[in-house]
Amino acid sequence: MKNSYVVIRLLLLEVLSAIAFASPSTVPAFLWSTHHQKISSNDALNYQTLSPKDLAKAVLTQGGWADLLCSGRQSPQSVDVALVFVGRELQSSHISGNKHADLALVDTLKVLFTKSNFSMAFPYIVSAGEETMESSLFSEFTEACVDDFKVANVAFSESCTVEGENFLKLADLHSVHDHLRLRAEKSLKGQADLIVVCYGDTQSMKQPKQPRPESEVISELIDSVEKSGAKYTVLYVSDPVRSVQYPSHQELERFLAESVAGNKSANNTGCDEVCQFKSSLFEGILVGIVLLLILVSGLCCMMGIDTPTRFEAPQES
Numbered sequence: 157m158k159n160s161y162v163v164i165r166l167l168l169l170e171v172l173s174a175i176a177f178a179s180p181s182t183v184p185a186f187l188w189s190t191h192h193q194k195i196s197s198n199d200a201l202n203y204q205t206l207s208p209k210d211l212a213k214a215v216l217t218q219g220g221w222a223d224l225l226c227s228g229r230q231s232p233q234s235v236d237v238a239l240v241f242v243g244r245e246l247q248s249s250h251i252s253g254n255k256h257a258d259l260a261l262v263d264t265l266k267v268l269f270t271k272s273n274f275s276m277a278f279p280y281i282v283s284a285g286e287e288t289m290e291s292s293l294f295s296e297f298t299e300a301c302v303d304d305f306k307v308a309n310v311a312f313s314e315s316c317t318v319e320g321e322n323f324l325k326l327a328d329l330h331s332v333h334d335h336l337r338l339r340a341e342k343s344l345k346g347q348a349d350l351i352v353v354c355y356g357d358t359q360s361m362k363q364p365k366q367p368r369p370e371s372e373v374i375s376e377l378i379d380s381v382e383k384s385g386a387k388y389t390v391l392y393v394s395d396p397v398r399s400v401q402y403p404s405h406q407e408l409e410r411f412l413a414e415s416v417a418g419n420k421s422a423n424n425t426g427c428d429e430v431c432q433f434k435s436s437l438f439e440g441i442l443v444g445i446v447l448l449l450i451l452v453s454g455l456c457c458m459m460g461i462d463t464p465t466r467f468e469a470p471q472e473s
Contacts, residue, residue: 181283182205182279182281183247183281183282183394183395184247184248184278184279184281185211185277185278185392185394186268186275186276186277186391186393187219187275187276187277187390187392188269188272188274188275188276189273189275189388189389190271190272190273190274190388191387191388191389200275200276201276202214203279204280205280205281206278206280207282207283208281208283208287208289208293209292209293209295211278211293212293212296212300213296213300215276215293215391219389219391221297222300222301224307225238225305225307225348225350226300226305226306234348235386235387236339236388237336237339237381237384237386237388238307238348238349238350238389239351239353239381239390240290240293240393241355241393242352242354242394242395243261243370243392243394243395244354244355244370244394245258245355245394246258246261246262246265246370247394248280258369258370258371260369260372261369263371264371264374268390274389288317289395290312290318290352290354291317291318293391297350307348307349308339308348308349309323309350310322310323310352311326311332311335311350311352312324312326312352313325313327313332313352313354314328315353316353316354326351326353329377332353333380335349335351336380336381336384336386340384353373355373374392378390
């Protein structure tokens, strides 16, 4: 056990050093479980730059999820819950200690990753276009299993964007807790549940003004699964399409507000803090230009003054 812990720590350090040089447009993905059989260290870290669909294939084949999601391939060691958490904040560069990273989220993932028996890391995941991460993963899962895709339940949180109606909708974290509790009461054995939770601005947490930190949400989810007594495996990945390199909702709201204001009557003379800052800045620039012109004009006038270089001696009377 001690040797395995040392190996995991070394793998984590290797992941951090690899992610330190990652492109800002890539995001990391982590797969772990405390109930899954171990894999060799050679397969635990994938340095390749993967699309979401390639990530899904790697999770199915290398991570063993094909045994969980595809009927006819389920093994006696199959877990009860396959949890996919799609974040919105973490980028590859953040793991290496970037000052813009959510340190609480990074620390939470480090703890969950290092204490697991089975773990894999994918430092570089890129966007596949306009399709969301959860939609790409789910479509690849179903396509890879062909007609053998079979789980007890497929559940998505309302903050996820995915097509189809043949799955459960979970309104908030309490709905996830209730779903896990009902599963424990039914004692479903040999059938796994696929639960996809997406962290976003809406989050379906009924707290649009003060959303809960991503680290708290994922910690509460893991605690709920553990309290239910279910064997589980977790895939964490950020969504490059909605990651932090794109404008925040505050910036978008201001842009939309300014656009609407431009279409309204010009009688509206209100000016907020940003407007006042801009006006003060422009005033300062204008005054600076005027003073610079005065200085240049004065220097030119002084250089244009002609004075004699020699003066005649006064004549004696």
